[in-house]
Structure formats: C-alpha cells, structure tokens
Amino acid sequence: MGERKRIGILTSGGDCAGLNAVIRAVTRCAVDVHGWEVLGICRATQGLMSRPPQVMRLEPHKVDPILMMGGTILGTTNKGDPFAFSMPDGSVRDRSPEIIEGYHLLDLDALIGIGGDGSLAILRKLAQQGGIKLVGIPKTIDNDVGITERSIGFDTAVNIATEAIDRLHFTAASHDRVMIVEVMGRDAGHIALNAGIAGGAHIILIPEIAYKIENVCRYVKKRQAQGLDYSIVVVSEAVCTEAGETIEQTKSLGECRLGGIGQYLADRIAKGTGAETRVTVLGHTQRGGIASPLDRILASSFGVAAVELIAEGKYDHIVTWQNRQIISVPIAQAIQNYRVVDPEDTLVKTARGLGICLGD
Template identity: 80%
Template sequence: MENAEKTSYQKISPKKLHKRIGILTSGGDCAGLNAVIRAVTRCAINVYDWEVFGICKATLGLMSRPPQVMQLTVNQVDSILTMGGTILGTTNKGNPFAYPMANGEIIDRSEEIIEGYHLLGLDALIGVGGDGSLAILRKLAQQGGMNFVGIPKTIDNDVDLTERSIGFDTAVNIATEAIDRLQFTAASHSRVMIVEVMGRDAGHIALNAGIAGGAHIIMIPEIPYRLENICNYIKKRQEQGQDYSIVVVSEAVCTEAGETIARMQQFGQCLLGGIGQYIADRISKESGAETRVTVLGHTQRGGISSPLDRILASAFGVAAVDLIAHEKYDYMVTWQNRQVISVPILDAIARYRAVDPQDTLVKTARGLGICLGD
C-alpha cells in the first residue's frame, strides 16, 4: 500500500462507472479498520464494478482543496487484511461544526466537507466510526445531500444496537494477554496488580478481559463500588493463603467521591486515565498490600487484528456496499443474533451501549466469585 498515491479530484480518471463511492475512517484507530477498507474495495469492484476512493484523514481530507483521496484497487488492498491502524489515516479532534482554528477562532467548516464530497462526484460515502463520528457524519450527510452508510467501530463496544463493533475483540485479547502475564509476577511477589484498561464510559473491555484473564476483582463504571468491600475481599484471599490478587479497572471508574479522573487536551478533549493509580494507593493504604499498576492505554488499539475482528470487518464491509447497491442510505450495518442486519443510524446513536448490571457476563462474574466492588 506504500505505493498508493494520494490523488486530487482533478487527477481522478473521468471514467464513470455505475457508481463512485468513498470510504473514510473517523475517530480513534483500532484493529480491523484495514480489513473493512479491503472488504469494501473488493466487493465494490469485483461484484459491482464500481470505483472506490479512500478519503485521507477522515473529514480533513474532504476539507482540503483539492480533496485528499486515493483511488483504491483490489491489488492495493489485498495485503492489508491483518494490518493495524488505518491506511487512510483518521482524526478524532476538531468537530467540523465548531472547528478550532490556529488563531483561536471557532468556525463552522461543515460546508467545506460537503463541497468536497460533491467535488469528488461521489454517489455515496461509507463512514467507519464510533457513535460520535457517526453522529457528525450523519449530520453532514443530512445537511449536504450526501448518501451515507455507517459501519460501527470502537474498542469500547458502546455503539448501540450492535452486539459487537470492529476493534473490540482485539482489544479484549490484548488486555487478556496482559492479565495472563501479570498473574505470574503477582503470585511470585505476593502483590496486588491493578490493570487499567480503556473503554471510555463503558466497562465492556474490563468485564470481558477480566473474566477471560481470571481476574479476582473487576471494577466497571456501571456498578458502584465501596473500597472497603474490595479490601475485605483481598484480605479474605490472603487469609485463605492466596496472597496475591489481580484487579481490572475500567478507565471511567470514578473515585469514591464520584469524581472522574481525567485531563484536558488540545481541542478540548477530555482524556480519561489515572484511576488505576488511585485504586492502588487506596488499597495499599487500607489493606497494607503491596500494589503495582499497569496502564495498557493505546496498546489495546494497535497491532494485528484478531480473526474475529477480521471476519466482522469483512462482513460489515460487504454489507455496507450492498446497502449502497440497494440505495438504502442513512443506515448502519450491525451484528445481531449471529448475522449482519442494518438499522437507522439515528437509532444507533440515540444512546451509548453501557454494560447492563443484569448482563449475562455480570452474572457470570458473580457466579465465579469475582468481586465487583458492590
């Protein structure tokens, strides 16, 4: 893919196939994005004989003049199935409806993006993103007469109306492997190991990886905790001769006082992180246990995608192209009951998908004797 050339609208061949479609990846990166790009390209070209253009850097590529795109071919995408990240690039900052300029001014640049879509002569656009990105892209599509289809991706797995989003399985695998490795060093040194995982406002990664990795304590934002309960659980394990414990905590878990630990970044982004150290300090103080913290951070978003994410991404990519073929726009592909269906994007972004405290995996964790802190 290194020899793929970025091309402007003026350089694109005037040849007009049945449809000319675009694809962009928006928001944070995750494993499986390149598998989606590959699937969309292969299906659109091999099945429908369309032209496919990858939009570079998400909406930033449509803001550029000329728009920054690369024409995709089957040969170009054949080797990207397992690659992490996204060959198109992405961005998760700068809302186009309130875009921060270098001089500090906030302006609406939505019309520039819409104009870029029409300059390219696109018949439809596929956007791969989380709920925030899909909401922005849908608003742009509604405003500018863009035919839009959405594909859900996020390691947080918090897009509603889909059981799985692209990137989630790989993130869980990475977190589980880290927990597996920490089990041995925790046991060797009789320590309490705290593993802080990502997930934004939802605890799906912590819950899934915690169960899979054999964690003793799992803390998620959907279930309030009492530190006393956690310390008592650790002491009970020590009394039973189990002098080490693994604690998995989701980054969105609050302090006992209900405060979110986060920091503000450029463009007004609020980045979660730091709850692991807070929990470690409190456990050490209250129980006397020796603690260590591992923050997995962006390692959960990178690397080779899992087989399940590749399969899901491939199925989503093909289904999105089929939606365009049937001119079924303003829909998102989704995984429900072991099959791909489509739902209105507006329904999917109406709320985020948190962990249900009565969820099967929550009941599973309790049945295994895992402490959830409540």
C-alpha cells in the same frame, strides 16, 4: 453488474484493529463484484476540507495485503467538530460547507463512514445538510455503539487486555502483589468485564456498578487469609472515585483525558490491606497490533454488507451485528443510546458466579 458508481470511504474517530479489513472488503466487493470505483478519503473529514480533497484510489491488488494490519491506511482523527472547528488563530468556524463541497467535488455517488457513535452522529448531520448518501459501519474498542452487539476493534482490544492480565498473574504471584490493570472504556465497562473474566481477574470494577473501596480491601484480605497473597484487579478507565469524581490527566497540549483510576485504587488498596501494589495502564496498546480473526471476519462482513446497502439504494443506515447476523438499521436509531453494561447482563452474573468481586 448495474450502473457504475464511484463511492468514497473514510475512517473517523479513534483508530482500532480491523479498520483496514473493512477497507479491503469494501474495495474488493465494490470493484470486483459491482465494477465500481472506490476512493479512500484521507484523515476523515479533514481530507474533504482540503483542496483538492485528499484521496487515494483503492484497488483490490493494493488492499489485499492489509487484511490483518492495525490502524488505518487512510488515517483518521478524533479532533475537531466540523460545525465548530477550532482555527489556528483561536477562532471557531463552521467548516461543514467545505466538507460537503469536497464530497460533491469528488462526484461521489455514496459515502461509507466507519466510526463510533460520535463520528457517525457528525457524519449523519453532514449527510442530511449536504445531500450525502451515507452508509455507516460501527467501530469502537469500547463496544458501546447502541444497537449492535459487536463493533469492529472490540475483540482485538479484549484479546490484548487478556494477554496482559495472563502475564501479570505470574509476577503478581511471585511477589505477593496486588496488580491493578487499567483498561480503556470511555463510557462503558465491556473491555474490563470481558478481559477480566477471560484473564481470571479476582476483582473487576466497571463504571456501571458502584463500588466501595472497603469491599475491595475486604476481598483482598479474604484471599490473604486463604493463603492467596496476590490479587489481580481490572478497572475501566471510566470508573470514578467513591465520591463520584472522574479522574482525568492533563496532557502536554492542555487536553484532558480519562486516566489515573488505577493509581487511585492502588494507593487505597495498599493503605487498606498492607499489600504491595503495582499499576499497569494498557492505554493505546489496546488499539494497536494485528486484528484478531474475529475482528477480521466481522470487518469483512460489515464491509460487504455496506456495499450491498449502496447497491440497494438504502442510505442513512448502519450495518449491525444482531443475533448472529448482519441487520441494517437507521443510523439515528443505532446511535440513540450508548450500549453500556447492564448490571443484570449475563457476563455480570457470570462474574458473580465465579466469585469475582465487583466492588458492590
């Protein structure tokens, strides 16, 4: 064993399945293999704002049971930019110095941040400003972190969406309905494309491929003419109207969130085809539940790799999955671009080859 270190770990941004598997892997590798101390930081950067900082000491025997658990035992938040933090009185304050001070008050040698592109960008800015030795781990059900082929949480989200589609086939066929399944995907259509193919959807609409409602209706009518009086439509929440307008819903606290494209399509498909339509919005069910075996394996591999980067003194890097192996790259490079669906992607070609309508 080398020099004894004290490292911190936090989960930031939206939750997803597999986060606890990362926490477990980091703890087991850091404590059992390297003899280090691990502090779990509660509620992401908000835990570092608190005085004293809110942390929990992580030990292998405490984290062993959390491998398959959904969510994160550390808690997380996707609200509040620490560089422009909204205060209760309506003012905005830069609270980054408090976060940086919290890191140093804990006498940490390094910090592992688990997050999507937005969270990692904020953590990197904090690290550069405050001398924080940061290693990143990508997680997002949208699978849109730039350079990695897979992010933690994506596989579980696809599994959940696929199971929902599987179940809807039977009720759609029984009632001769068009069933529309609206799935998550803030900027990219990876969940819709993957789950749609796996679930045997007839129509898949993603933000990367422009659609025409007349093409969708024509496809439904074609199936009706063939005696197939039901259809399954999978649509990403980020798909816009034909006019290019984003559909959002205002929540009770005044927040705007993507959602509603499913009902928009249902109204127009019903009008254009005469088919009875129903909408299922999966929403946050895609984030919850037991992590899939693949997400547990990926999370475990990422956690161990992140600890080894700290052991090597290789900071400002993120672990990624490329060509069936873990490769570390600079965080700035990894989050430079969103990983959206390429219209020439293999899965897009697969969908077309299966006769699935993409609306174009």
